[in-house]
Amino acid sequence: MTQQPTTATPMSKEMQDCVQACMSCHSTCEETMSSCMQMGGQAQMQVMRAVMDCAEMTRMCADMMMRRSPLAAEMCAMCARACDMCAEACMSMPDDAQMMRCAEACRACAEMCRKMSAATM
Numbered sequence: 314m315t316q317q318p319t320t321a322t323p324m325s326k327e328m329q330d331c332v333q334a335c336m337s338c339h340s341t342c343e344e345t346m347s348s349c350m351q352m353g354g355q356a357q358m359q360v361m362r363a364v365m366d367c368a369e370m371t372r373m374c375a376d377m378m379m380r381r382s383p384l385a386a387e388m389c390a391m392c393a394r395a396c397d398m399c400a401e402a403c404m405s406m407p408d409d410a411q412m413m414r415c416a417e418a419c420r421a422c423a424e425m426c427r428k429m430s431a432a433t434m
Contacts, residue, residue, distance in 0.1 A: 327429065328378055330425060334426070338396060342368035345414075349364065360403065364415065366395050370391060371392060371396070393423040393424075403419065
């Protein structure tokens, strides 16, 4: 059985960085969703779904790390997958500056989450 660390235990620098990357990615995804909605019919539903999934996953992942959930490492692995999918979807609209910002934030978050998923939290 996995022992849950107390919340009094300070977060490692790596975990703090990962939480920050998740929150940054979350806000960028939210901005991207708003941008997509303003485009109307131009925004592909597949892209919107990927952005929405990523926004939810990054928020939940950050929350789980901050409360030291014993599921945080597994959540980081899933979050990295969602970020990879979102980055790929955003890359399908290379002329859109917001999509490119979102893809970049997703790639950075995915990298941090992959590292955290392999770390012992």
